[in-house]
Structures are given as structure tokens and as C-alpha cells.
Amino acid sequence: MLLSKLVCERTKDAPQDAKIKSHILLSRAGFIKQVAGGIYTMTMPCQKMSQKIQNIIREEMDALDGQEVLFPVVMPRELWELSDRYNTIGSEMVRFKDRNNRDMLLGMTHEEAAVHLANHIVSSYAQLPMMIYQIQTKFRDEARARGGLIRVREFTMKDAYSFHTTKEDLEEYYYKVFNAYNRIFRRIGLKNFIDIKSDSGMMGGSIAHEFMLLTEVGEDSIVLCNDCDYRANMEVAEGKINEAKCEIEPLQEVFTGDDKTIEEVCNRLGKKAEFSCKAVVFAVKGNSEEVVIAFTRGDLEVNEAKLKKVLKKDIVPYDGGVSEIIACGNIGPYNLDKSIITVYDKSLKDVNSLVIGANKPEYHYTGFNFKRDMPDAEFYDISKVREGDICPVCGGKLRIENGIEIGNIFQLGVKYTKSMGMTVAAADGTLFNPIMGCYGIGVGRAIASIAQESGDDKGLVLPMTVAPWQVHMCPLRIDNEDVAKKSYELYDSLKKAGVDVLFDDRDTAAGIKFNDADLMGMPIRIVVSPKSLANDEVEITIRSTKESTRYPFADAVEVVKKLIKDELDKINAEVEKKCN
């Protein structure tokens, strides 16, 4: 490819709206161009990179006997009503009417389509297990796109669906996919990623894992143990906290005036926040009259994902003010209106004396003791883990890091096959609902992750396995006949040898060529110049290490082939070492 013809504008300055490294570098290198919020055009280099990533994903999926299919982007309402998701998914799913006024939607995931296909074709257990996957554009109307390719509305995604006869079979396959995912992320050059247990969310099902790239700009919080392998998404993470130890006191009402917050009340009463009880008010989604109050220790925060699990209901922050008790702000568990749904965090169970709201203006109680004063209360884990809390596995200290979700896998169970009525004949002739797993990887997010993780102050640093071109040639003084002749000669020889080459054929200054090459991030740079040719040499630089070496011109093709092979071998060795 000749750089002068490449539709890809490099800039010195990043667009004003780019704030994070991957967005800045991909924009500056001309890989992406924003069209609307969260909607981008990918230029040839980015598309080539995307294709290389997709091919690696294909190889790994095919190795698990995956069958690549292509589901429709547009589906009819009826299909999604079978799983009830037409109604349960919010406005992130685009709905529209076709010319016959029929309700249609843009698929943001394809469980329904996968079951639709399997249901028509699979009728016997002998056809299982099987896995189908696709790589396709998805559109999700995100409330807020951000961070360049990190969180977009339109993106390319690989989504896979497997069907099994037994839970054991699903589990075995699930861990094969788990392993394949590790291989994929290693192969595309990512290093600092981990797998974590996650909440299965709206997908339903039980066990789920997310693959997370650890990075400051990540939007998910991950809880990790400093001393053992424990790690989990904040949504499901468990931690132990230091017990709040104090004397048993009698329950008594105290005047607290206008003090409302935990801090104000505790200051007035001379108590620490860990001896108080915090109330957080929610409403059941879709029914703002149905109020839920979650109680936790004053120094902790409520984890909404955990609370939703306990309630088995979707909730939203309460913004009403209907009840007098809620309006007064001093909410406490004691003598609370019985019609209100309450959930108590386990941290409250053994505290001897708590400060609690008195459910009336200007008063709190001190000395509240759940065992003595509310022996019927049940306790659940609904609090957020904090930095420094105690690991539930080994007792070490937990820390919290940010991560970007780069892939996820779910054991779905029979949620979709059951709701959509997919049955298959077992060996004994009875019918059963196949057990499903589903597995996703966002390709664009993988590109952003690579840029985020490997880029430096000069630009992108692309791994050999996914770089759009393996070699970036910079002929200096291409107006010099000898340089032009030899450079094009080498360019042709490399292409004949099967090497992907980007050739900077512009007659511009060395600095411009070097800066563009650094910015675009191809792994190998070859410089041909009057200076190097005087000794019949070329100069080869490795982008990642910045090491430069001179080689005889005649050896250039062999040297490049060896460098590419060595680099690919290195990545593959890493894959074999870390993923088995």
C-alpha cells in the first residue's frame, strides 16, 4: 500500500473531544473518524486490524467446532416477544416500523435468533452439543457513548451460542471457551487482562465471567485480592469487614434536630459511622409506589446489583416523597411502616449498639440492637466492597481497580430454550429444553484496548499479529534516483515474500515520515536512504523497543521475514505458556 494514496489523515493535534489515550491515538493516526455520537467510520488501517482480530477469533471458535453463521440485523417484534425481551429491554434497543407498519427491531444480541435457528433444525440429542457464532455489526442506543471506541453505539461483535444436553456438558464446553478467550486476547497482543466472575444481569442464567483489561480508564470496578486469586466484578464481589465492637446500650430516643446525614448525626452524638445504620430508599422499577428501603452500616454503601438479586426485582433510585417517614429523612428499621419492603445488610447483624433513625422528624434512637430489638430480621449481603476490606477466601486485603470489559461468557441454562419452546428428543424419547451458553467479544473494543495498553507518547504500538501492515517503509530522499529504485525494488520483493508493507512514497522530510510511522505503529520500520545505500545497507527499527539495526540491502527480505516469524513465535509461545 502506498501511503500517499491511503485515505487516512494523520494529525498533530487530537480532536478536542478525545480525552483518553486510545481515542487520541486512534484519531490522530487517522484510524477512526467520528460520524455521530458513538458512531465511527474505520479507515483501511483500522479495518485491516479489525479483520486480523476477527480471523484470530474465527480460528479459535472453529477449533471448538463452532459454525460461523450470520443472523439478521433486523428482527420482528414477535420473535423477541417469545423471550419477553421485547418488553423488558429499555430504549437501548432500537425499535421501528417497516413499510407495512410491522414492529421491527435492531438486534443487540442474538439469543432469540440462535434459538429460532436451532429450534427448526435440531430435533435430536445426537445433534448436540453444537455451537453457532457470527461476527456482525450491532447497534445499541447507549445512553452515553464515550471514550472513542471504548463505548460506542455501533460496533462489530462476535457472539456465539452453544446448545447442550446436560449441565455438565455445558460446563465442560464453557471452560473450553473460557480457555479460547484467554488465547484470543493473548494472541491479539493484550497482556494486562484478567477473567472475573460477574453478574449475569439481564441475560439470565447462573455462572458468568467477564474478561477485563485492567486500565485506569476502565468504567467497571473490579475487586482483587492482594494475596490470592480472588477477583470479582464489584457487582458480585464479597468482602468481609472489620466488626464494629462496642458495649450493649439500652434503646433510647434522642433529639437530633435538623441533622440528617450520617456524618451530622454521628458528630452530634459522638459516635463513629460504623455504629450507625444507613437507610437508602429505592422504588421498584415501573411502580414508583412500591418502596424498598435498604439498610446497611453507616460507613458502607449499598450495592444495587446485589440488592436486585436479593429482591429478584429491578429497582431505581427513589425520587418521590410520598410518605411522611421518607420525607422526614430519619429512617430507621425500628417501628417502620410494615408495608415497606426492607432489606438488611449482614454488617448490621452483630453490632451491639446502633444509631438509627426514629422515623419521625428531629429524633433518632441510640443503642439499637437487632438481636434484642428485632430478632426476626433477616440479613443479606447487599453492601459494596471497599478498598482494604478482607478477602472472603484467604483473609488478605482487597483492592479495587478499573477495567474495560473485553469479553464475556455466560451459562444461560434453559432461559431461552424454555421460553421459546425449543425441545429436543433425549435418548429415551422424552423431550427436554437444551441448555445454552453464550459468549461475546467486541472487536472495536479490542482495538481500543490494544491502543490503550500498548500505545506510547509517540503513537500506536501494534502487535505483529494484528498490525494492518507488518512493515512500514520510509525511503528518505525518494527524489534520489537510487533511493527510489532500490526502495521500490525492496517493496516489491517484500510483497512477493508475503509481507504486508505500507510504503511511504511521499517526497517529504525524514521527520515527517518518522513521526507518521511512529504514530501509525507498525511493528517494523525500514529506512532506505542515500546514507544507508552508500554502504549498501538498510536500517530496520522495531517500533516497540525502538532498537535500530543496519543490515546488508541484499539480506533485507530474509531479515524481515525472520523478525516477523520470531515475533509471531514469541506471541504464540506466550499463548501456549499462559493458556493451558
Added chain:
RNA sequence: CGAGGUGUAGCGCAGGUUGGUAGCGCGCACGGUUAGGGACCGUGAGGUCGCAAGUUCAAGUCUUGUCACCUCGACCA
């Protein structure tokens, strides 16, 4: 959806308080001098100042409305 911010040439920005011929740097085109880390000189092209209405003799600038984009939050298979 809540809070804040920004819209002027492909990109980065000035001009706006005090209304009066549309500016700068980079990039782009042409000519020349240069040549190993974003060189220099000269010439030139490129803008309905996000959009709409209003005030005014006159609006990039003032008023109102509206749209888009960004950041933080809420949300997020």
C-alpha cells in the same frame, strides 16, 4: 434522564464584554531553496461563524428558541 461545558476552514484555536469588510497556526495546491526526527521563502484555494427566529441601518458578537458534540453522574445483554 440530571449537572456542567463547547460549537468560527480538514485539525487546533483567536475574535464575542464595546455590533461596522472573516483571522492565526498546522494541513492542502503551485513555484523555489532544503534534506536522518514535524525545515524555509513566495503565491494561492478553502468558511451561509451549528441551525432558526428576533432586535438593529448593520449580528460571528446582543436576545430567545433549537440541534449537535464532549465531560461527570444515572443507565448499560
